Amino acid sequence: MKIILRQVTIIHPEQKLNNKNDLLIENGVIKKIGNLIEEDHKTSEVFEFENKICSPGLFDMHVHLREPGREDEETIETGCNSAANGGFTGIACMPNTNPDIDSAEIIRFIKEKAEEHLVNVYPVAAATLNRKGEALAPLYELFEAGAVAFSDDGNTIKNAGILRNVLEYSRNFQTPVIEHCEDESLADGVMNEGINSTLLGLPGIPKVAEDLVVARDIMMAELTGGKIHIAHISSKESVELVRQAKKRGLKITAEVTPHHFTLTDDMLKTYDTNYKMNPPLRTREDVDAMIEGLKDGTIDCIASDHAPHSIEEKEMEFIYAPNGIIGLETQIGLAISELVNKKHLTIFQLIEKLAINPRKILNLPIPLIKEGEKANLTIINPDLIWTVDISKQKSKSKNSPFDKRLLTGKSIAVINNKKMFFEDKFISI
């Protein structure tokens, strides 16, 4: 099948593209950019995409699919549908499933399940067996099976000696280690520690719990020459630590979630458990530091930390409710509304952080917008004003604090693996 994306604004930061053109895609491959003849129009399905942005397919490197184990909350399929609806053609899925992703069989299981989908799924494997931080997982085997990174996800690798071995061992295949940075001995709480935790009577987690581990990990990266990626950075001081580490040339990268650059711990005053996450929502000062970090490149990418939870689990007493929110389908809207429209980032920078940098961190090829290349694209309407309706989202779970929020900017189509997702439908192309 042939399709034409008419008059799209092609933006590709790596290829330095920023122009309006027609795109002809045949059998999932970009056949022509511009110079279309009448014959092309007659034989193709034409999509009028004037004033829409065509970027390389977006990539979310921090997604929790709940399969295997909690298929009632999300499956590989529903998670991929959610990603497609949110504008992503690739995701990295985290290993805190049940069982954990700590064997090649589970990697193969996930890859097989995702094989037919528009969205490419890249598993992140556990760094240690059962994510316990005690013995190395079969890292080489996991890498060979398709793991793109290692992480004890949800747990910090507490023992520095074990972390050293993970970092050194994975240096052979250049795979990054993704760290959830939290010193457990300080993290006996359910929200950010500060005046708000005092006023709400909820036990707090000080930012230092994050900073300590970020500082240690930077030193470990220096010692081993390994690559460390800081997951969901949230504290101002941690951003500064990463900034300094980058200046020293260390292989440290970092991601931030939309909720950490949008919301503060003031939101918890309603005790709504949809504001309960880990790391917790911090203060205005931290939110500003996240934005500053995105602007100056200290923070490499934006990732959702999409964490589906069932209604009955999330609708619990605050201290018992699980951490986390879904985020795949609100991510672009929040990023455009909070970052681009507020003039913190250009749309170029945003696409770098949503499509280019995550793939670079994970050593994945960057999709090119070039004749002869596979079409791996996201079409964004940056001006579309829409209201979030969680009940209409594709994710199997509904735990989001952004329901009913007015956002600007939305993905209207994605194309990958000879498929297109447009107007709520998957089409083979």
Added chain:
Amino acid sequence: MSLSNKHLLGLYGVPKEDIQTILDTATTFREVLERPIKKVPTLQGKTIVNLFYEDSTRTRISFELAQKRLSADTINFSTSTSSVKKGETFKDTVRNIEAMKVDMIVVRHKSAGVPTYLTKISKANIINAGDGIHEHPTQGLLDMYSIKERKGKLEGLKICIVGDVAHSRVALSNIYGLKTMGAKVSVCGPATMIPVGIESLGIKNYSKVEKAIEENDVLNVLRIQLERDAGKRIPSLREYHKYFGITSERIEKYNKEILILHPGPINRGVELSSEVADGPYQVILDQVTNGVAVRMAVLYLLGTMH
């Protein structure tokens, strides 16, 4: 006389007039408690559930007695296990109870915010009987009542809360209520027991208990709660008593006019010496009696709102 809110979730933001109304109403009920027949028909036909998700003896008994004195029908639902362990969700439990047509719910829970959450899933009047380390408004009210009873006023008084302020639900209710009534509130205790950012509420923090005794009119002495891991925040009970315990020697040396409150149960020889616990400076048992009157006032005012 009526209150501005149909629930009592905490003393945060409760206007002065409401607190005054509750305290005045409590005076009336305090009188009732001195009569030979201590019962009034005020809440006849009203059904009240005491929903206690955490062990509590005195608060629950106090509420129950207050309800009986007002002729309400009372049901006790107590469980110390969380909804998680029990299998039924908290929401389902509440809906089941509400389906039995209850008018008011008195709730105690280990998690802060549960009373607020209840207002969203139930139509009943909600009274917070203690949520986590957040608030315990009827305790705050009975403390204020007891102080006023002895000192004749609240405005301009200096009150220091001594002990594990950070892990106490009594402290915040005292702070909010007393500040609204024009008293000056301070805290004193080992720094591991003082909440983060408390100074930003305009609260003085004494590091020495002697100074706190000397400069205040009232001490509200909190219980060292070993069941809430207080042991992790101090080296030993002996050391706590040595540096922060309220003893006759300290009182006699620094301030003989001081009034001592304690929410109970007392750890004798820890936060209070036995001499103080039984001595002339304290009003601990009056607090217990006043507690019934104050809870009657709250139940009455909320239960008769239209």
